[in-house]
Amino acid sequence: MARVYNFSAGPAVLPEPVLAQVRDELLDWHGSGMSVMEMSHRGKEFIDIQHQAETDLRALLGVPSNYKVLFLQGGASLQFSMVPLNLLPVGGHADYVLTGSWAKKAAAEAKRYGTVNVAASSADTNFNRIPTQAELRLDPAAAYVHITGNNTIFGTEYHYTPDTGAVPLVNDASSNILSRPLDVSRFGLIYAGAQKNVGPAGLTLVIVRDDLIGRCREGAPTLLDYAIHAENDSAYNTPPTFAIYVAGLVFKHLLKLGGLPAVEKANIDKAELLYGLLDRSAFYNCPTEPASRSRMNVPFTLTNAELDATFLAEAKKAGLVQLKGHRSVGGMRASIYNAMPLAGVQALVDFMTDFERRYG
Structure with missing residues (x-):
């Protein structure tokens, strides 16, 4: 077997020890006689897998007790809709900082549900920089402020956490989550597609403060309501079980690294x-x-x-x-x-x- 060095932006390289463990457990997980891919998401075996994955993720990031951890599907792109549906009231407005293609797409989706204020943008220099705190034109009456923590296409990253006062800060952390310590308490909501630093494509992490749950606007699809997922431990419908399992192995691997x-x-x-x-x-x-x-x-x-x-x-x-x-x-x-x-x-x-x- 000859493995290459894979510099893909995503789906991306996974830790070899994790891949080896997946291989070894593929046909028979811990003596259960079946693969994780074959397990019921409501069976004890998988419930234990998901619980341990959440426990380890909380340990890695120091997630406070007043935040829910959700294991969802749909990628970060679905969160472009879920965030405004849950946090942006009818007739409300939100601040978006535009630092690249994905930030622009998130803002464009939010415009379907309310008013978007561009708090800052680096479009004039082809997104080659992150606006400073002093450049942010934030509205204290905004429902939330949205940033894209790392910009995969343009190769830029926030090296500070914006101060948004009492306004909840929302972070698309898809391409740099778990790459450094993060003070979760500075954010109202963090979301991330898994396929860069967490695990296989198909899983989306959402870490959301309790007081921001239960605000979904009337008429929104059931599966786009954070409260539904929180109340059902991410199992209102069948979650991406195998991706959660692999993510859990990645979390343990990162803990072992220190x-x-x-x-x-x-x-x-x-x-x-x-x-x-x-x-x-x-x-x-x-x-x-x-x-x-x-x-x-x-x-x-x-x-x-x-x-x-x-x-x-x-x-x-x-x-x-x-x-x-x-x-x-x-x-x-x-x-x-x-x-x-x-x-x-x-x-x-x-x-x-x-x-x-x-x-x-």
Whole structure:
């Protein structure tokens, strides 16, 4: 078996020890004689799996007791609708900070249910930076403030938590959740698609403060009401059982590594290694403002764009895959989520150094 270094933005690389445990337990989970994929979501075996996953996630993030943890489906994109349906009253308004494609999509969806105020935007510089606290034009009467914590396409990330006063702060944390410690108490609601740092595609995490539950507007579909899921322990309908199981293994893996402080240190080391090369080189360019750079997604271009296809082809031969950048930015993008080992980033840096030597 020959595994590659997978720099995909998502679905993304998973920890090898987790994949190995999934393989070993696939046919018979803990002597039950069946796979987790075959279990009833209402049976004791799976209820225990889900309970342990929630317990470990709460431990990792220090989730306060007055927050519910929900295991849902539909990805972050469904949360673009669920958030305003649950938090935005009829005739109300919300503040959105636009820092990339997914932030724009979230705001566009919210406009279907109420008024959206653009509290700040970095569109004028092609989303290459995160607006500062001083730039935020926040309305103290807003129902909530929405941010996208990490911008996968443009490679930017919040390195501060906006102060929104008494207005609940909502965070789409899909692409940097569990990559660093996070003060959950600073947020009213956090949501994240699983397919980057948590587990397989199909699971969505929602962490929501108790006082924000039970506000869903009348006439909304039952499955889009946070209260329904909270009252039924995320099992009003069949949850994504296998994805929850794998996520639980990832949570345990991160705890064994030393929790999120240790994970953050590893992510800083990887990011500094790759950004260090980009900053030293005249052959490569990084379009993001240094103060806003993401530790998870690193976009870069070649000075000579005619070499892009050659770079990608040779990288693939070297076992470095999924490096093509998004069309909005062009060039390349290396996604270096939690499960990407330092050795993978070092292999990429070595390849890039050699490629520059040969073509620069």
